[in-house]
Amino acid sequence: MSGLYIHIPFCKQACSYCDFYFVTRHQQKQDFVDELIREIHSKKDSVFTEEPVQTIYFGGGTPSLLSADQVNAILDEINKVFDTDLKEITLEMNPDDVSPEYLSGLKSAGINRASMGVQSFNPELLKFMNRAHTSEEAMKCLEILEASEFKVFTVDLIYGNPGQSLDILEKDIDTILQFKPPHISAYSLTIEPQTRLGKQVELGRIIPPQDDTVSDHFDLVVQKLAEAGIQQYEVSNYAKPGHEAVHNSNYWNHENYLGLGPGAHSFWWDKNRDSAKRWKNEANLEAYLKGEWKEKAELEELNLGDLAEERLMLGLRTKAGLSMSELKTSYDFEFNARQLEYLQRLEEGGRVETKNRIYLTKEGLKIADSILLDLVTMV
Template sequence: MAGIYVHIPFCKQACSYCDFFFITRKKLIDPFVDSLVKEIQSYRGTLYSDEKIETIYLGGGTPSQLSPDQLKRIFDALADSFSLNPVEVTMEMNPDDVTPDYLKSLLDLGINRASMGVQSFDEKLLQFMHRAHTKSEALKALESLQTAGFPTFTADLIYGNPGQTLEMLEEDISQLLQFDPPHISAYSLTVEPQTRLGKQVKLGRISPPEDEMVAEHFDLLDEKLNRAGIERYEVSNFSKPGKEAVHNSNYWKHENYLGLGPSAHSFWLLEEGGLRWENRSDIKEYMDDLSAESTINPEKLSMHSLAEERLMLGLRTKWGVGFEELKSRYSYELNREQRSWLDYQREKGMLKTEVDVLRFTSNGLKIADLLIVDLLSKS
């Protein structure tokens, strides 16, 4: 199962925490779409167009900044250049862009999963995050999703914000659960150095919450969602059974994917290892030059490196990683020190082994990144 990620880099304004590549010059949207179509067409007849594409994900930026006609041009080019058999087509959108008519046009294009960037319903937190939407717009957008009849959707929440109390987070969760979401992505606020938030923290104007408070936020979130039948299946993702994100899950399972658009990443598994590359994070260079030189950091990955990456990604999910998969797919086996480490963590209740599969427990998932680093340091 292969996937395509399309990066749409346009935003109304910069969120205070965001370090993704984006631009706010809407006049460049049309020429950008021209270049994106050319990039899509450049893959026609190549190794990458032979495999069936079963997931498509439009991310950003804010893909909902594009009109239905502009989106149709992109989907027409994809259909003309690749063998599409999509089981999931996701598009990220912001509440302030959503109308019933716009959502209907997305359904007509074949988009069957919406990703709504809610983040919070609290007006002060939305202002702190420098989000473009209001609480009422978020509520109205979620209502419109239901009215439009989207087959499935996900909504984002951010917790661990400075000044955010447990009561504020509980209210956010309760508001969202009123819409019976099949899937929720919940992220602890991360301070990135080059963002507006990062600069304010460096200047001492904002103090991030203590780790203990962030942990309490997560425990509340986990408890509330579990009661609603929305279970954690990855460190930051929760869903009802069977509603897990197919596209993102395939990243964690090392399925092939192409990244299209500026700053997009690609990964392709070959017999002798893996190949990863990325497009430049520069809109001018992207629109001026779509030759091979417009990609950067091509990286050949050995089977050993891929196996360690598969461990890292897989152990962040409820599915874990199979020992037989590591051996047959990557010729990788855990060494004696790693197996001793597994025994120790089993006794502590951080992980479990069921038949052939290694998984973290709920407690282990809370500190998954630390545990994974420790495990891989022993290889």
């Protein structure tokens, strides 16, 4: 099974923290859809159509800047070209794009999971993030979503912002929980160097919060969501049982996925599963519209050692962790003496469990990135 990721490169404005590829000119939306359909058809009778597509994810950018008819046209062409056995079709949307009519059109087109980029209801934080929507629009869109035919949806939240108190975060969580979402993605603010936020931090105009503050935010998110029956199943993802994201879980499980659109990444195992390739389309809409997606940018060949390291990094970000036997059988990987000693110390400190599976505890997930970095540098 595999997944399709479709990158829609249009945004109304640049969020201060975002380093994904986008453009703010919208005149070429239909040209983009036409070219995307050409790219879809170029995959006909290829290795990518030999296994069923289980998930489709419209990301961006802001996919909700496309009309429901445009989304429908894209899905129609996918169904013509690929062997589809679809369990989940997700579309990211911003609150200011949502109306009952739009959601109804998306549902008719086949979208069955909405991903709502709320991030916060606090006016000052929305201004700091340079979000296009207001607090009122965020509330209104969740009311519309809760009343719609979408029974599966997720709401995005960002914590660890400069100046964000625990009270502000708690109010955001309480507001989201009023709408009974089956899934929440809660991300700690990441400062990327090439973003507006990254430049302001570099110049000393913004001071990021201390690690202890971010840790307190994380604890509050885990606690409040667990009390509402929404359990953490990955570092940044929480769901009611049975509502975990299928598409993203396939990433963490190292399944094949094909990226379409400018800047989209792909990952595909070779037939014998002892190597794989990763590549991306050039992040340039003008080049894309000229058909330059035919050339793979940044093609990377991955051997089994690379893949084992990657599986470790992905799997240990999830609550389920990794099977020791899977690492040995599928990746020919076993922990070396230094790694085993390190894991033993972590287990004694209550951050890791190692039985037949290895997984991080709540305390371990809180510092997952540093644990993973330590582990892979000991290879």
